[in-house]
Amino acid sequence: MKNNGLEDVIAAETRLSDVDGEAGRLVIRGVSLDLLVSHATFEDVAVLLLDGMLEQPLSATDLKTRLGEARAEVFSHVVSADEALLNLPPVDAMRALIARLPDGEDLETALRLLAAPAVFLPAVLRLQKGETPVAPKPSLSQSADILAMLSGSLPTREQVAALDAYLVTISDHGLNASTFASRVVASTKAGLTSSVLAAISALKGPLHGGAPGPVLDMLDAVGTQENAKAWLADALDRGERLMGFGHRIYRVRDPRADALKHALEPLVATGQVDLDRIRLAEAVEQAALAILRERKPDRPLDVNVEFYTALLLDALKFPREAFTGVFAIGRTVGWIAHAREQALEGRLIRPRSVYVGPLPQAA
Ligand code: COA
Numbered sequence: 322m323k324n325n326g327l328e329d330v331i332a333a334e335t336r337l338s339d340v341d342g343e344a345g346r347l348v349i350r351g352v353s354l355d356l357l358v359s360h361a362t363f364e365d366v367a368v369l370l371l372d373g374m375l376e377q378p379l380s381a382t383d384l385k386t387r388l389g390e391a392r393a394e395v396f397s398h399v400v401s402a403d404e405a406l407l408n409l410p411p412v413d414a415m416r417a418l419i420a421r422l423p424d425g426e427d428l429e430t431a432l433r434l435l436a437a438p439a440v441f442l443p444a445v446l447r448l449q450k451g452e453t454p455v456a457p458k459p460s461l462s463q464s465a466d467i468l469a470m471l472s473g474s475l476p477t478r479e480q481v482a483a484l485d486a487y488l489v490t491i492s493d494h495g496l497n498a499s500t501f502a503s504r505v506v507a508s509t510k511a512g513l514t515s516s517v518l519a520a521i522s523a524l525k526g527p528l529h530g531g532a533p534g535p536v537l538d539m540l541d542a543v544g545t546q547e548n549a550k551a552w553l554a555d556a557l558d559r560g561e562r563l564m565g566f567g568h569r570i571y572r573v574r575d576p577r578a579d580a581l582k583h584a585l586e587p588l589v590a591t592g593q594v595d596l597d598r599i600r601l602a603e604a605v606e607q608a609a610l611a612i613l614r615e616r617k618p619d620r621p622l623d624v625n626v627e628f629y630t631a632l633l634l635d636a637l638k639f640p641r642e643a644f645t646g647v648f649a650i651g652r653t654v655g656w657i658a659h660a661r662e663q664a665l666e667g668r669l670i671r672p673r674s675v676y677v678g679p680l681p682q683a684a
Contacts, residue, residue, distance in 0.1 A: 328569075333496055333504060333667065337370060337658050340495040342570035347577065349493055358580040363463045363488040364388065367435060367654045370493060374661035375428045384432075389459030391436035392466060395422070399444045399454050407448050412646040414445040416521045424512030426664065431657050434517050438653055439463055442646040443470035446639075464488060467650065472638060479587040480637055486584030487633055490577045491626070491648060493655030495570075499523040499530070500652075500659050507660035508670040516660035521649050530648045534641040536565040536631035539605070546604035553605070553612050563609050565628030574623040581629035585636065594636040602632050 339348040347354040350369050357366065364385045371379065379387075398421055406414050418441040422433055436457075444454035447470075455470045464484040468476035476484075494500070503520040507513075524530035543552045553563060568575055588594045606624055613622040634644050663670075 345573035392457035488651040503656040549608040577626035
């Protein structure tokens with residue numbers, strides 16, 4: 322029991338998502354990811370996850386309108402980003418801005434929290450480059466508006482579809498560390514803003530949401546397709562792990578990796594990516610799978626979500642230091658749904674510890 326990561330402990334009952342590591346399947350509210358990602362937008366998956374969790378029902382159209390209004394409202398907080406805040410890494414600056422928002426349990430709070438990371442991250446990135454933040458356009462979809470706020474111009478249809486696919490793919494994933502943090506805070510009835518802040522704090526750690534940046538670092542270090550095999554062999558000889566491969570739960574291919582690989586295809590087909598980077602990534606993936614099979618024959622190690630996250634977010638022109646923040650934009654809806662489920666159906670989460678310290682001296 323002691324020092325373990327609670328992997329054998331069931332800490333919640335949920336109707337939100339199921340991760341089947343043996344079958345390589347992710348189910349979100351009864352729908353398998355491969356089906357969901359082929360037709361759902363961010364707004365659709367938000368309606369799906371929040372269904373029955375808030376006091377009033379929401380259609381995808383209502384959500385789109387109200388989320389647009391919420392983006393416009395939270396944008397007014399961007400002016401409070403001072404120099405100290407802008408010196409922080411993007412995810413920390415985004416979290417600091419979210420901490421200024423009021424707490425609550427209602428639909429207004431939920432919408433504000435869905436809007437906040439989507440508005441604050443692009444604004445922080447622009448301010449950090451000395452550029453003026455771009456105001457949201459409430460009539461756009463969440464994905465289109467994020468890209469417009471990032472670049473200052475309207476995105477293409479393929480770019481919007483790719484970001485929607487990413488946000489849908491990572492919207493929820495069982496009781497991962499940040500989702501558990503969100504539920505622990507919700508169990509005290511602290512409010513949704515507090516839950517989301519706790520979850521972002523858990524997410525930013527390198528063992529959770531901090532991995533995709535290093536995938537790009539690895540591709541940069543490999544440099545050329547011809548160098549892939551030798552570079553990967555050297556890395557393994559040095560005892561390093563190959564970034565974007567392996568998973569604690571999936572014993573087969575991570576279904577999210579394939580969802581993102583497919584989401585990249587229209588961008589590749591229309592020349593909206595750095596093709597050299599994609600070809601290099603393909604060569605690295607093939608070489609890595611081969612060498613991992615050879616070196617770890619007893620442990621199935623396949624590509625994971627972070628490998629294709631890195632390629633997709635890079636193709637959409639997010640800088641690598643912002644990848645964790647983009648993850649938060651997508652996962653906030655899962656955190657909110659879990660926080661509400663916990664508040665509605667759960668009890669105060671209060672486990673016990675075993676005291677192994679010194680005992681008081683007998684008098
Ligand atoms: N590269 C090389 N070897 C790896 C590996 C990788 N990416 N992932 C796992 N292994 C090896 C381990 O070293 C271990 O070998 P050993 O028994 O000889 O020591 C064996 O495979 C079993 O590891 P496993 O129990 O499956 O991994 P884990 O649950 O401890 O770790 C990760 C899971 C995700 C932390 C791990 O796979 C990893 O570090 N991957 C790289 C980072 C990454 O992509 N993170 C994003 C995850 S979504």
